Amino acid sequence: xFGQKLQQFFYGRNGPDQFGFFMMLLIIPFALINNVxxxxxxxxxxxxxxxxxxxxxxxxxRKENIAFLKIWNKIKKPFQTAKERYNERKFYKIFxxxxxxxxxRVPRYKGTVKVRCSKCGDVFVRKT
Ligand SMILES: [Zn+2]
Numbered sequence: 001x002f003g004q005k006l007q008q009f010f011y012g013r014n015g016p017d018q019f020g021f022f023m024m025l026l027i028i029p030f031a032l033i034n035n036v037x038x039x040x041x042x043x044x045x046x047x048x049x050x051x052x053x054x055x056x057x058x059x060x061x062r063k064e065n066i067a068f069l070k071i072w073n074k075i076k077k078p079f080q081t082a083k084e085r086y087n088e089r090k091f092y093k094i095f096x097x098x099x100x101x102x103x104x105r106v107p108r109y110k111g112t113v114k115v116r117c118s119k120c121g122d123v124f125v126r127k128t
Contacts, residue, residue, distance in 0.1 A: 014061040016053050019068035023049040093128050 030042035097117040110128045
């Protein structure tokens with residue numbers, strides 16, 4: 001019964017989205033800091049988060065979420081690239097072109113190889 005009522009309540013409402021979850025995480029440090037201004041910020045964030053969850057203006061909330069995801073993906077990208085590099089370190093070695101500083105990925109354990117830069121065409125010899 002309760003689940004049904006909850007479902008009815010959320011029908012046509014935005015509900016929690018990625019932006020909402022991010023805001024909820026953001027509230028925690030503000031709420032924990034023993035400072036009036038930080039606590040006010042925490043309350044405002046909480047009210048804004050609740051407002052977004054129960055909001056019926058779903059198209060506007062979706063726009064906000066998309067805008068958030070755009071920024072979030074930009075923040076996330078360098079970490080993701082670093083993680084991918086770390087995961088593939090067994091199979092590839094990264095060299096920098098001595099001429100243009102372009103990063104080049106070369107398969108490992110191929111002995112001494114000639115590497116041709118994909119950007120400037122410079123050729124240099126490296127041990128893999
Ligand atoms: Zn180059």
